[in-house]
């Protein structure tokens with residue numbers, strides 16, 4: 001079993017592929033421990049495994065844009081959003097661009113323009129910010145990214161969604177983190193949640209997959225379920 005992928009390609013595609021790519025769709029992909037922790041020792045990396053990585057990679061491959069909050073970019077040390085050769089070949093065969101666009105959501109704009117997120121990006125990244133963000137930092141980032149203002153004092157999720165659709169990026173994937181997911185859930189703009197349940201108990205007081213979100217009670221439908229290596233991969237949609 002070692003080295004063998006947990007899931008066949010056809011099973012992954014049947015579970016996650018969106019049939020009408022022109023229809024705007026915002027999906028999130030997150031991971032949680034059995035007791036609801038979104039992190040292990042401050043990072044999500046301690047929760048995941050090879051089976052979940054297959055889903056993670058497939059969802060990136062299917063996306064026009066991958067949206068990540070600045071807190072996650074800073075914590076997880078993201079590099080350039082570059083897919084491997086097999087994924088690029090698959091996308092070309094589907095008539096898609098080689099790589100999804102990487103979009104970072106930030107108000108403070110505490111992002112280093114010389115970091116690999118920008119310098120190693122195969123496609124110019126997008127920075128989604130608000131009108132109150134620091135002007136000097138906005139100007140600096142505009143040299144390495146397309147800076148898009150969506151909202152006055154915070155990034156308005158509905159305006160952000162619209163801005164990405166208008167840029168020809170209707171298949172939107174967010175990989176979090178919890179503050180960003182909380183704002184998307186609070187604004188009611190999330191279409192889908194792909195959630196991996198990791199087979200660990202974390203205890204402690206780790207954050208959940210949403211934080212700083214207004215209370216909502218929004219029921220979703222289970223539209224996909226895979227499991228391997230004691231992990232469960234769930235697909236829920238509105």
Ligand SMILES: NC(=O)c1ccc[n+]([C@@H]2O[C@H](COP(=O)([O-])OP(=O)(O)OC[C@H]3O[C@@H](n4cnc5c(N)ncnc54)[C@H](OP(=O)(O)O)[C@@H]3O)[C@@H](O)[C@H]2O)c1
Pocket residue numbers: 029030031032037038039042043044045068069070071072073075076105106107108109110154155156157175176177178179180181183209211
């Ligand atoms: N379990 C999982 O699936 C998962 C996934 C991703 C991350 N994580 C973990 O989550 C932790 C980070 O949590 P986090 O909540 O800080 O992550 P986050 O949501 O990625 O980052 C929060 C930051 O994103 C920006 N942001 C998000 N929504 C915004 C909005 N509507 N308007 C303006 N700015 C917005 C702000 O950036 P500025 O501060 O720049 O203004 C905010 O401080 C890390 O430990 C990471 O490992 C877990």
